[in-house]
Amino acid sequence: MKISARNRLKGKIVEVILGATTAHIRIDVGGSIVTAAITNDAVNELGLAAGQEAYAVIKASDVMVAVDD
DSSP, X not given: OOOSOOOEEEEEEEXXXXXXXXXXXXXXXXXXXXXXXXXXXXHHHHTOOTTOEEEEEOOOSOOOOOOOO
């Protein structure tokens, strides 16, 4: 797989939660959980299931930073 995005986090899928149209894919990346929201169709096309290795690819035009008061 070749991709231009540099923010790739390799991990293991721990949970696939299907909704009406959108699924939430939870990926364990070194002990931290990253959650991706993708279509149910994409889940089926990729054959995603818990236990598989996968990459969370992060592509964003804006990054927000927050601090506790």
